[in-house]
Amino acid sequence: MGFLSSSASGSITMRSSFAVLLVLLAFSSTFTSTEAYDALDPTGNITIKWDVLSWTPDGYVATVTMYNFQQYRHIQAPGWTLGWTWAKKEVIWSMVGAQTTDQGDCSRFKGNIPHCCRKDPTVVDLLPGTPYNQQIANCCKGGVLNSWVQDPSNAASSFQVSVGAAGTTNKTVRLPKNFTLKAPGPGYTCGPAKIVRPSKFVTADKRRVTQALMTWNITCTYSQFLAQKTPTCCVSLSSFYNDTIVNCPTCTCGCQNNITDPGSCVDPESPYLASAVAGPGKSTNAPLVQCTSHMCPVRVHWHVKLNYKDYWRVKVTITNFNYRMNYTQWNLVVQHPNFDNLTQLFSFQYKPLTPYAGLNDTAMLWGVKFYNDLLTQAGPLGNVQSELLFRKDKSTFTFEKGWAFPRRIYFNGDNCVMPPPDAYPWLPNAGSKLITSLLRPAFTILASLVFLLAFA
Ligand SMILES: *[C@@H]1O[C@H](CO)[C@@H](O)[C@H](O)[C@H]1NC(C)=O
Ligand SMILES: *[C@@H]1O[C@H](CO)[C@@H](O)[C@H](O)[C@H]1NC(C)=O
Ligand SMILES: *[C@@H]1O[C@H](CO)[C@@H](O)[C@H](O)[C@H]1NC(C)=O
Ligand SMILES: *[C@@H]1O[C@H](CO)[C@@H](O)[C@H](O)[C@H]1NC(C)=O
Numbered sequence: 001m002g003f004l005s006s007s008a009s010g011s012i013t014m015r016s017s018f019a020v021l022l023v024l025l026a027f028s029s030t031f032t033s034t035e036a037y038d039a040l041d042p043t044g045n046i047t048i049k050w051d052v053l054s055w056t057p058d059g060y061v062a063t064v065t066m067y068n069f070q071q072y073r074h075i076q077a078p079g080w081t082l083g084w085t086w087a088k089k090e091v092i093w094s095m096v097g098a099q100t101t102d103q104g105d106c107s108r109f110k111g112n113i114p115h116c117c118r119k120d121p122t123v124v125d126l127l128p129g130t131p132y133n134q135q136i137a138n139c140c141k142g143g144v145l146n147s148w149v150q151d152p153s154n155a156a157s158s159f160q161v162s163v164g165a166a167g168t169t170n171k172t173v174r175l176p177k178n179f180t181l182k183a184p185g186p187g188y189t190c191g192p193a194k195i196v197r198p199s200k201f202v203t204a205d206k207r208r209v210t211q212a213l214m215t216w217n218i219t220c221t222y223s224q225f226l227a228q229k230t231p232t233c234c235v236s237l238s239s240f241y242n243d244t245i246v247n248c249p250t251c252t253c254g255c256q257n258n259i260t261d262p263g264s265c266v267d268p269e270s271p272y273l274a275s276a277v278a279g280p281g282k283s284t285n286a287p288l289v290q291c292t293s294h295m296c297p298v299r300v301h302w303h304v305k306l307n308y309k310d311y312w313r314v315k316v317t318i319t320n321f322n323y324r325m326n327y328t329q330w331n332l333v334v335q336h337p338n339f340d341n342l343t344q345l346f347s348f349q350y351k352p353l354t355p356y357a358g359l360n361d362t363a364m365l366w367g368v369k370f371y372n373d374l375l376t377q378a379g380p381l382g383n384v385q386s387e388l389l390f391r392k393d394k395s396t397f398t399f400e401k402g403w404a405f406p407r408r409i410y411f412n413g414d415n416c417v418m419p420p421p422d423a424y425p426w427l428p429n430a431g432s433k434l435i436t437s438l439l440r441p442a443f444t445i446l447a448s449l450v451f452l453l454a455f456a
């Protein structure tokens with residue numbers, strides 16, 4: 001067993017025990033509930049709160065507020081869509097700060113016609129620029145809901161609804177059922193409405209507290225598995241110590257197919273680029289990507305740039321290959337053991353994420369407002385970049401065996417596919433090929449288990 005040097009087995013053990021830890025964490029949750037689970041944001045959820053503020057002759061008026069309690073997952077334009085099913089024959093007389101997309105059949109009404117008579121109304125936010133007399137606080141942002149870490153002041157969205165043909169006391173009112181939240185695509189699963197302690201409101205001058213007549217909450221959680229089957233992001237790697245650039249794995253997000261689907265991607269040199277971008281499919285929001293070997297809309301490149309005595313430096317570049325998407329308020333979550341000693345970071349914002357006590361190896365990065373918080377559509381301006389300076393911890397730091405590369409990256413909350421570990425750039429003369437290739441199958445199995453469980 002001469003080829004397993006002690007340092008090699010040390011680092012492999014660390015790696016595997018980390019993977020095992022994740023597997024265990026994922027297991028403990030997956031088998032106690034069928035809910036979505038994100039190991040880096042275990043309590044992440046969107047909570048929808050209904051506060052009944054007054055009873056009316058035939059129902060009630062409620063303020064509905066959605067709070068995005070997810071650390072890094074946000075909802076960007078074209079925004080959220082909220083649906084539910086009424087328990088009985090309720091109707092919506094009027095709404096402020098949002099509207100239903102379809103009025104439905106109100107033929108049984110004479111005189112005043114309700115805003116919506118559907119049994120399963122679908123609600124969307126109003127657009128910015130809505131007249132002030134049709135607004136309420138936290139409304140009218142076109143359905144955009146920022147994440148809790150990135151912009152807590154814009155992580156809530158509200159509207160008011162006046163419900164008729166409903167119960168008029170807290171004993172007779174029936175809670176709506178079957179909530180659906182779209183962002184605008186699938187991905188969220190909502191639990192049942194639960195009656196909770198009535199919300200309290202403090203007046204602006206803080207001298208009086210009022211409270212809701214009745215309050216119920218609905219919790220929605222996200223699962224990448226439900227959201228889409230194919231990945232949307234991949235990682236490429238390079239280093240100063242090896243000329244090899246390890247590209248994203250081929251066909252990560254799809255394969256180029258000129259024969260059966262010639263319009264599946266766009267050649268940036270093509271004279272037809274502009275018409276293709278404006279062409280069919282624009283309304284569906286389907287990505288239109290630049291032709292690459294990976295076909296992903298987004299690539300994150302991690303370059304190990306410099307080695308100093310006490311520090312080392314990484315350059316991170318995020319490239320947008322999608323001609324149909326400007327990513328507003330984008331964010332990145334990166335896991336690397338040296339994040340507990342991040343010393344300096346240029347032109348991005350940063351916050352450590354510490355889902356488990358004692359484990360400070362995960363960081364959330366996002367753009368500086370009005371500078372690079374917008375990742376523009378594919379093209380010469382379609383990228384943002386930053387440099388990170390880490391302080392070396394002598395007991396763990398090494399350039400060997402891919403230690404300097406990230407363990408996991410998410411873009412806007414979705415997992416970015418990494419190249420296989422044995423493809424990572426090596427240190428010159430590193431005799432690690434045999435070891436990594438021998439241990440890779442075990443690691444790959446663990447890694448895919450982690451992936452499956454984390455997103456199942
Ligand atoms: C939703 O998120 C909030 C804030 O992180 C947390 O306090 C709450 O327990 C979560 N709810 C569920 C059902 O996970
Ligand atoms: C309904 O209101 C009564 C008092 O008016 C209160 O005691 C009771 O707890 C309330 N029930 C619910 C479900 O809120
Ligand atoms: C809940 O909503 C889904 C999708 O809108 C629908 O298929 C299902 O029948 C609904 N269930 C009930 C009990 O209304
Ligand atoms: C209901 O939701 C509100 C707002 O999200 C939250 O403050 C409150 O703790 C929730 N109540 C329960 C019992 O989850």
Ligand SMILES: *[C@@H]1O[C@H](CO)[C@@H](O)[C@H](O)[C@H]1NC(C)=O
Pocket residue numbers: 256257258259267
């Ligand atoms: C598809 O087109 C690209 C560039 O136009 C070319 O490099 C590639 O070989 C073609 N692939 C197939 C399968 O024909």
Ligand SMILES: *[C@@H]1O[C@H](CO)[C@@H](O)[C@H](O)[C@H]1NC(C)=O
Pocket residue numbers: 323324325326376377
């Ligand atoms: C992205 O933003 C630029 C500049 O604001 C705009 O010209 C372009 O049409 C936008 N693209 C999309 C797909 O929204």
Ligand SMILES: *[C@@H]1O[C@H](CO)[C@@H](O)[C@H](O)[C@H]1NC(C)=O
Pocket residue numbers: 339340341342343352354360
């Ligand atoms: C995690 O590490 C960062 C960078 O050194 C530090 O600023 C932060 O305080 C640490 N957080 C915790 C909870 O240890």
Ligand SMILES: *[C@@H]1O[C@H](CO)[C@@H](O)[C@H](O)[C@H]1NC(C)=O
Pocket residue numbers: 340341391392393394
């Ligand atoms: C790195 O961070 C850890 C935890 O914050 C600390 O114990 C350690 O001393 C730091 N190492 C260096 C070299 O600063």
Ligand SMILES: *[C@@H]1O[C@H](CO)[C@@H](O)[C@H](O)[C@H]1NC(C)=O
Pocket residue numbers: 242243244246422423424425426427428429
């Ligand atoms: C650079 O790394 C690659 C593996 O990605 C390896 O094949 C190559 O031999 C390395 N180059 C040097 C000079 O070590």
